Amino acid sequence: MNLYFLEFRDPLFGIIIFFIIIFVITALSYWFNKLKKREDYKHLDNFLKQFHEVPSQNELEVLVSKGCLSEKSWLLLANSFTKSGNYEKSIEIYSQLLKVADKTNYRDTLFLLGKTFYMAGFLERAKQTFLEILKNNPRTPQALSYLLLVYEQMKNYTAALDVLEPLSELKKDISVEEAYLNALIILNDVKISSEDKAQKLLEIYKKTNQMTHMIFEYLFRVNPKIAWENLDISKSALIVDILWQCDKKDLNFDIIMQNSFLKELYSAKKYIKEANGSFVFELDLLINLNPNTKATLGFEYVCDNCNQTYPFAFHRCSNCHAIEKMRVELLIVKDYHRDFSEESNSFL
Numbered sequence: 001m002n003l004y005f006l007e008f009r010d011p012l013f014g015i016i017i018f019f020i021i022i023f024v025i026t027a028l029s030y031w032f033n034k035l036k037k038r039e040d041y042k043h044l045d046n047f048l049k050q051f052h053e054v055p056s057q058n059e060l061e062v063l064v065s066k067g068c069l070s071e072k073s074w075l076l077l078a079n080s081f082t083k084s085g086n087y088e089k090s091i092e093i094y095s096q097l098l099k100v101a102d103k104t105n106y107r108d109t110l111f112l113l114g115k116t117f118y119m120a121g122f123l124e125r126a127k128q129t130f131l132e133i134l135k136n137n138p139r140t141p142q143a144l145s146y147l148l149l150v151y152e153q154m155k156n157y158t159a160a161l162d163v164l165e166p167l168s169e170l171k172k173d174i175s176v177e178e179a180y181l182n183a184l185i186i187l188n189d190v191k192i193s194s195e196d197k198a199q200k201l202l203e204i205y206k207k208t209n210q211m212t213h214m215i216f217e218y219l220f221r222v223n224p225k226i227a228w229e230n231l232d233i234s235k236s237a238l239i240v241d242i243l244w245q246c247d248k249k250d251l252n253f254d255i256i257m258q259n260s261f262l263k264e265l266y267s268a269k270k271y272i273k274e275a276n277g278s279f280v281f282e283l284d285l286l287i288n289l290n291p292n293t294k295a296t297l298g299f300e301y302v303c304d305n306c307n308q309t310y311p312f313a314f315h316r317c318s319n320c321h322a323i324e325k326m327r328v329e330l331l332i333v334k335d336y337h338r339d340f341s342e343e344s345n346s347f348l
């Protein structure tokens with residue numbers, strides 16, 4: 001026992017204890033910091049995770065009703081969902097906002113909901129939403145314009161025409177819309193013969209001088225003779241794609257020889273040799289190209305209103321909804337048809 005107390009009082013023993021205490025404190029501090037860092041990462045991960053996951057409908061209900069965000073923030077969030085194509089989530093947000101939000105913005109939110117229904121393809125629900133707006137506020141041009149688009153998508157062109165009346169009362173120019181819808185009614189009427197359709201479409205064209213591409217696309221398809229007789233050749237560039245694809249047997253060379261653009265177009269097609277060049281680059285290239293070269297004219301279609309480009313002809317731009325704003329752009333492309341013809345002939 002005495003020996004033990006003697007050793008305990010030894011200065012060396014004190015130094016050893018001192019270093020043990022320092023070691024324990026350092027080890028504890030190291031582990032504590034490591035644990036804290038891990039917790040911090042976990043918290044950060046959880047924090048970031050909530051931005052990748054879309055809240056469920058129930059969560060949204062709670063969040064909107066609690067007023068965690070301002071109404072403007074919810075509208076911005078719904079708009080960003082719409083832009084990214086997540087229509088379902090933006091519809092949920094608008095629907096929740098309509099239940100709890102300030103009644104002063106009720107009509108605007110309802111309009112945004114209807115617009116999202118339309119974009120998502122829920123046409124019946126979009127129709128009901130715009131009709132609800134118009135029931136209380138009949139002089140809302142935005143709702144009328146979208147209701148017209150909905151009826152057009154539903155192929156209810158007569159109902160779409162009815163919407164034009166209140167729009168014209170609001171001093172909106174409806175002449176193009178009217179010509180377009182009337183042309184659609186004729187084109188989709190199964191009871192009218194193709195000859196009668198051609199005559200009725202011509203009446204619209206002569207009366208309004210609009211819907212040139214839409215009407216002449218049909219005329220050149222069913223009755224090229226009438227099409228040539230009624231074509232205003234100063235508008236040839238508007239329907240250059242239709243003229244290019246017209247069969248050689250359907251061409252009216254008396255008319256073609258009167259117009260320099262048409263002479264250049266059909267010289268480029270190698271149907272005639274009446275032009276040595278053209279101010280239009282693509283036509284000039286094809287006119288002076290070796291006839292054996294496998295190149296031809298291609299087309300792309302640009303909306304003059306919003307500059308959206310399409311690979312096919314359109315009458316109403318699906319991006320900005322403008323009518324009669326299509327511009328045909330020429331392209332030089334590989335002639336796949338000639339490739340195919342040559343391959344077919346090689347089997348003969």
Ligand SMILES: [Zn+2]
Nearest residue numbers: 303306317320
């Ligand atoms: Zn457009």
